[in-house]
Amino acid sequence: MASTIVIKDVCKSFGKKVVLNHIRLTVESGQIYGLIGPSGSGKTTLVKLIVGMDRPSQGHIHVLDTPVPHLNLLQNIGYMAQADALYTDLTGEENLAFFASLFKLKKEEQKKRIAYAAELVNLIPHLKKRVHNYSGGMKRRLSLAVALIQDPQVLILDEPTVGIDPELRQSIWAEIQRLKTAGKTILVTTHVMDEAEKCDRLAMVRDGEILTSGTPAELKERYNITHLEEVFLQTGGKNA
């Protein structure tokens, strides 16, 4: 299997503050890869480097064998930011249509993809409503639908299930699994540990460094634990 995301020895600092310190990470094609860590650990910075919004201070990133940043690569990356970035004065459908046209989808294709993405996140009945009337969870779901709109090869989801009720969280994870079987590669950041169990591979991030990585089973075995959060305690938490 080819590696979809390869991160080689990446450092990133803003001024004197080092945010990412020699990150090495490989995501194989068709995997669900979880980046787990507390807030402020550098997950979002790493995600932004992978998407190509920012350049690493040192090191290289390749996505789909293309060096990042690369404009055409963005056609194949579905990105869901941590904060909902939606046009609140437009309706849900208009938001989806706008992003669809940025990805240059044809009219027919647009309609199909909008219907598919909206169906997936249970927003069909709300498509004609303006986004500023949406609840927090609905906005989150619309953001996910936007990330899926162009049918990308790679999905990068920054805390996708924050503010979403448990039932919908289940259905979103079920869909992430389904996208995986369709051959998509998915990188998810989260700080919810039971979501970590659903990933194929995990990387534990803290203070800009990867503490450890492997499959959930490997990690449990390695540290001789039953719950994944214990990894953080064992590797020396801030309070330990």
Added chain:
Amino acid sequence: MRALALVKRIFRQMMRDKRALALMMIAPLLILTLLDYLLSSNEVIPKLGVNQMDEPLSEQLENMDVTVLPYDQLDDIKKIMIEDELDGFLHMNGEDIQLTLKNANPSTANLLKMKVQQAIAAENAKNQAIKLSLFIQEFQDKAPENLNKLEQGKLPEIDTNYIYGNKETTFFDQLSPILVGYFVFFFVFLISGIALLRERTTGTLDRLLATPIQRRDIVFGYLLGYGLFAIIQTMIVVFYAVKVLDIMLVGSLWNVILINLTVALVALSLGILLSAFANSEFQMMQFIPIAIIPQIFFAGIFPVEGMADWLQMIAKAMPMYYAGNALVDVMYKGLGLNDITFDLLILLCFALVFIILNIITLKKYRKI
């Protein structure tokens, strides 16, 4: 083209934002109307109190739009003037003339002083002429045959010609072309600057940059999207000024529109550019006293030729200097396209530089 998707979106958003639309379309008209009434309203008629004045001089003053109020007693001139709201008091004692001005408003005071001087001079001249003609009459009586062709003394009259405008021209006629351009500049700047700012603060700019859109497509999308509204606004302002307020327009209306559209383009690109350096709406407002207000001082309201060298340098770095110049040339002086080409080119250069800087500053948000 991805820029077109942006244009469509901006159009939709704008049509739903009724307040912004009203600010852009109606506010400039309100201000122009108000100014039109304020500046072309009739001039003040000064009130002058007088003491021991000849009938002819008083008539002369009345003819010059001065209200003359005779007073017999003179206890305290200052008190009389303040209580009766007089602008001046003229006390005549034979050849000794004393004028007291209230000077609460210097321009009224100057006007009154000028009128009094003119009236007295005219009166004197008339007296001289009468004396002279009497003298000539006497002379002619004594030697009628030789001197009957001697003309009578007349008041000299100046025949005034105007190259631009006419004697009816008011300050507003020269000012209004500049104001039309300035309001287009100001309101386009306001709306476009805040629009991109909102895109940034809500995070949608980041999201936008996570799509394969090119930076220049974003800038062009914004220019086109808001340009559409700027064009409509410019048309409304220009037509309103010329057709409704009947502002003096000697040259071609199309040239006026052309200049204003160029001004709108400069304002649009400047607004989007400056908004990249503001983190909130309030910070955007902070640019107004720095970048927008000073423009009006150098747009031609105060003659730039008379300014100190360093001020002239500043003037020449301001887009409104060229816009004001071109607008006065066309609307007031009636010059043609050839005479404003230079100003238009400079304005386009400003716009081009701002657009390029825009594309570069977007690198702050995405490195590619």
